[in-house]
Amino acid sequence: MDRIPDGRRDGRTVSPAEKAQARDVSLRRIGGLFTAHRGPLATVVAIIVASSIIAMATPFLLRAVIDRALPERDLTLLAWLVAGMVAVAAVTSVLGVAQTWISTRVGQQVMHRLRADVFAHLQRQSIGFFVRTRTGEVQSRITNDIGGMQAVVTSTATSIAANLTTVVATTIAMLALSWRLTLVSAVVLPPALWLTRRVARLRREITAQRQRELADLTVTIEEGLSVSGVRLAKTLGTGPALVDRFTASSARLVDLELRSELAGRWRMAAMSIVFAAIPAVIYLGAGLPGTAGTLTIGTLVAFTALQGNLFRPLMGLLNVGVTLTASLALFARIFEYLDLPVEVAEPARPVPLDPATARGHLRVEDVTFSYPGSDTAALAGVSLDVPAGTSLALVGETGSGKSTLAALISRLHDPDAGRITIDGIDLRDLRPADLAAVVGVVSQETYLLHGTVRDNLRYARPDATDADIEAATRAARIHDLIAALPDGYDTMVGSRGHRFSGGEQQRLAIARTLLRDPRILVLDEATSALDTETERAVQRALDELARGRTVVTIAHRLSTVRDADRIAVLDHGRIVESGTHDALLDRRGRYAALVG
Template sequence: MAFRALNRLHLNKLALNPTTIVSQPPEDNRHPLKRLFSYAKGQRRRVWMAVGASILNKIFDLAPPALIGAAVDVVVEREDSLIASLGVVDVFDQLIVLAAATVVVWGLESAFQYAHSWLWRNLAQSIQHELRLEAYGHIQELELAYFHEQSSGGLMSILNDDINQLERFLDTGANDLIKVMTTAVVVSIAFFALAPGVAWMAMLPIPFILWGSFKFQKLLAPRYAEVRERVGLLNGQLANNLSGIATIKSFTTEDYEKERIAAESDAYRQANQKAIKLSSAFSPLIRMVIVVGFVATLVYGGHLVLEDALAVGTYSVLVFLTQRLLWPLTRLGQTFDQYQRAMASTNRVMNLLETPIHIDDGDRALAPADVDGALVLDDVTFAYPEREPILEGFDLDIPAGATVGIVGATGSGKTTLINLLLRFYEPQAGRITIDGADISQLQMSDLRGAIGLVSQSVFLFHGTVRENIAYGTFDATDAQVEEAARAAEADEFIRQLPDGYDTVVGERGETLSGGQRQRLSIARALLKDPPILIFDEATSAVDNETEAAIQRSLNKVTEDRTTLIIAHRLSTVRNADFIVVLDDGHIVEQGRHEALVADDGLYARLWRVQTGELEGVGETVLV
């Protein structure tokens, strides 16, 4: 079963530190279409082919009125008709020529209709596909701080609904606009060539139509921008509620949440109603303007025919062309409605794509097999936005292959160290090195590929147990997966599942217990076989028996690799090579378990709390 790629947006415990930094795109005043096509350079040839097919289709679609006029001219003028002047004198032969021309015109019109339909639809699908992948790829490159002010539902709305809205416009709306413009140009040329005296009357409504169209665009744009924002908020609330359905049920807040969804949905409906109220008025108003031009051509052109100032055939062409010119303009309201929806969506997608990335990837390669795992934090200072530094002048030297326990009270900086080592955040001062190489200069994929993380907040994808263990090590064999599971003390419970390793776990692994999810997460990290392992409260969700089993496996898997163990239970780090005790972002104690207990400092006090030797103090001292 394929993993759901968008689940990669999940934020684990490492991403839950509050921050107010939000990466905002630079203000871009370019038209949405210009912004779009700057991202669709590879499709420009297909765009021009589609535009060309639309124009040619409309040109041949406008030819029948001319053929009808020619037929009227043949019937009325006979040997003095326009076709007769080309050398075909016999009236029946003239009709045969017209019939042949009609077949050719209709054939070409049909061929180009197929061409523009095929080109636009496939172009819409291609741009939709490429834009979605580019937007999703860009999201993955953004720093975690960006996600703190963004809901996953809102991002899903952009990646899915907004891009689909753009696809719908490219599928039909773009072709309609091009055909209207082509009609206006071709018919205008024909009018002024055939009957300049009548042309101005037919053209009279066009300036008013164009003015009204641009006016409606300006009025509609902010309304549809609000529509897109409202649907994003609605999707965000829906995604949030679905993720927290267990909490909703446990607090019996179903009615409250239904009201909240109703409020968001109603706001979305009202935003749409405001836009619909305006866009629906466009076509009726345009129709009243159009009828003026049509009636003027009909009456004044007929008067010229009666005065023998205009040929009957030409008059027929003018009447038909007037209808062909003006009547499609009544559909502009619907087209502009679709256009404004698409442009509002385009701006949202482009704003996402242009959101700056503040953590730059390095250019130095790092092969995990060549990493010894010596870690050094040299005079590191880091503060979350608008907060006091959590680390200031921090120094820590971890030899290659050492197993280090990191303990301390809430807010002492334990999880921040992991954030910095994985470059989820950048320090404001100082440097962090692996084997002497500054991690800011390393390629991000190589850096993170050299580090295996087992987090307290485990995320499992909707898929089989085997797929979840092999996630990130997709070329692993079944035997390797099972070996990693055994090392994590997970093999026994896995084989007791209905389908063993092929058992499908629910989204986020909700069908498994916390301890089972934790052991799968450990197996996943062990299968990766990185030179550096980080366990962030990896045994916090397991019972004592399971902890003892995991501890036995840790004693094996930590050999010949650097291991950092952030622990709530001090028994987990008891056998570490040395233990670092943090307090308020500083190292206050450092050494082996026995020595720290003997020193009777902070670590000794925490130890006594957990072993029950210090009464009246709960275990909430640690996190």
């Protein structure tokens, strides 16, 4: 497989999307998408073959009408022949309906499986992948790219079978009528194949450009029409610039669509002219000395009808080649996501850990970690022991590694060296669901879904009863506020929770974590963005949440961590001091400087 290295091409940066288009996509792999549907596809092929064979009876019935029934005035024979034509049309129509139903069902099932596989695989990606990927790019791959495949996935296999069978059957019928005229008709193939090859290459290039442009358009919509994006645009006055960006991207899409359509139309126009000229050549050939008198009128009419009918399946077969070649750009983008390595993989042989009986003893053993592309370690040789039921506070300047360590404890990343254990079990040996049940996280960036308050709380525990939900919100000091709303727990929180203030969102997040009842709690600067009064309310909720649990707290405001059982001071990814609040103040070291 050819690879494009990171860097520049023709003086410009090569994007990941463009590198995806350079990947060779195996037709065998595309065909593998249909492996599970061999039975229905075999039925479709059988229907197509039967339909094509039955349809070939029509020109022979027509020849008999012209050469025998009409000249001989045989009404009985004429009635039977006409009835046969109607029966052929009826049978092929019924078979066509059955073929369409089966093939469309198979295609939609393949599309469903592809969408589900991509979504599931992306769910397994580490947080680093989503940090590196543009907002809207993922949505564009799943919606625009897979949506663009629909015509190929749902109809390509049946179209190939139907058109190929029809072409073969028609050619056999033409040879049976006149092999000489068949050779005359064959002159259309070379120009058809040449034009098709040119259009296929052009369509693939245009398709790749169009999908990149669609991704850019989706990114603009995601960034410009979200609540945060609209607020930013209005406060900075960048609305007109966003409109210009969207309009320019949309205009480029119009140009690409026009180029894609015209690339096919001029080929179709050229082929129509060629096919229109073939009957004239046939009539001329029928009058040449070598063939004159050897063909009946019925044979000539039937042959001309067959030759005319050959145009549609032959062009359909060539169009499939164009469409499939163009769609390789789409398959390349989707397979690129399916082939992404899982940086934080599920264990092949997970070690069981019952969240109900877990003690919550947390150990960090000589952990080192660097972010991809960074030459500096975010953490280097960090070791900590947090016994079950105790609290640890991590303090330090911005960039010292506090949030990185919190992310490792919840396994958003895996350490490059060393290990982190819960009750002696390496996090990498735990099922993600077990780890999520044992480790709860409340961060500064609270994310609420666009749904009701009840829906947001049940997102953490779908089987929670209304009584469980109320108990959690009371503990989080948010029940009274929710109950006072006109719709109570059925109040819509709005996009990203903008219906509530920052402190209220934090308390809803705390209630959501309480529903999970984790043994280990990670508080990542959960109150740093709040005013003093709101912070007090949230802190009381956090104190309730932390009761009886192992707690790791990260805070800039050192007043919130002074009561921790142990405080660790981080500096450039290393622990430089640790101890209680009073002991660290007595040392007059880094912690004392931070407090002072």
